[in-house]
Amino acid sequence: MAVALDRSGYRFLWSLRASPNILTEELDDYANLEEILPEGFLDQTSDRGKVIGWAPQVVVLAKPAIGGFVTHFEWISMLESLWFGVPMVMWPLYAEQKVNAFEMVEEMGLAVGIQRFIKGDLLEGEMETVTAEELKRAIRSVMEEDSDVRNRRERN
Known part of the structure; x- marks a missing residue:
């Protein structure tokens, strides 16, 4: 990170x-x-x-200077980011986070994912290692002025 x-x-x-x-x-x-x-x-x-x-996550996300949010994508973090229009880089670990991530990345295009496929859960399965290069690429993808995620967020 x-x-x-x-x-x-x-x-x-x-x-x-x-x-x-x-x-x-x-x-x-x-x-x-x-x-x-x-x-x-x-x-x-x-x-x-x-x-x-x-x-204080809500206070931080409410600031207009916030250009992106790297999150594990639990429900409340996702809703707060959507509420304040902050594009997201999602890094789901377990439970509903995978479903939330799929919906926001694949279905709605409102986030960038750094792990597309997770084998099992954090405690029971095999986790893929996320490299610094993958995370850097996702951060840049969200932060670029003409990014698809940023443009979708501004339209919604």
């Missing part, structure tokens, strides 16, 4: 949270981002990017 954001060349806000605690299912913020991000990432992207912990 970090490499793709860096290589995309676009400004970004990245809400990066630790995996949920298995007992409480609560997400935590990382204590030290430099320990988990590629060396030098924060310095080399400091003029165009910000990595934070929790963010």
Whole structure:
């Protein structure tokens, strides 16, 4: 993700949270981002990017400056993005996210997908690795002024 954001060349806000605690299912913020991000990432992207912990998603998506949203595509995130007209890059992991992604990418053309085929679920199946190049390409596809996804969003 970090490499793709860096290589995309676009400004970004990245809400990066630790995996949920298995007992409480609560997400935590990382204590030290430099320990988990590629060396030098924060310095080399400091003029165009910000990595934070929790963010008020609705407030962020409501900002006119937001040009795209990389999301796992759960129902609420999808609806909030549609409500505010923010084009999406979707990265479904499990449950209804795959169906939501199919509808938005294949049927409506309102999002760009980075994983078309997922074998099984996150816990039970085999997941394909998404490369930085694939994610960068999807981000650029959503952010380009003349992209199909951006044009469809503006018409709806």
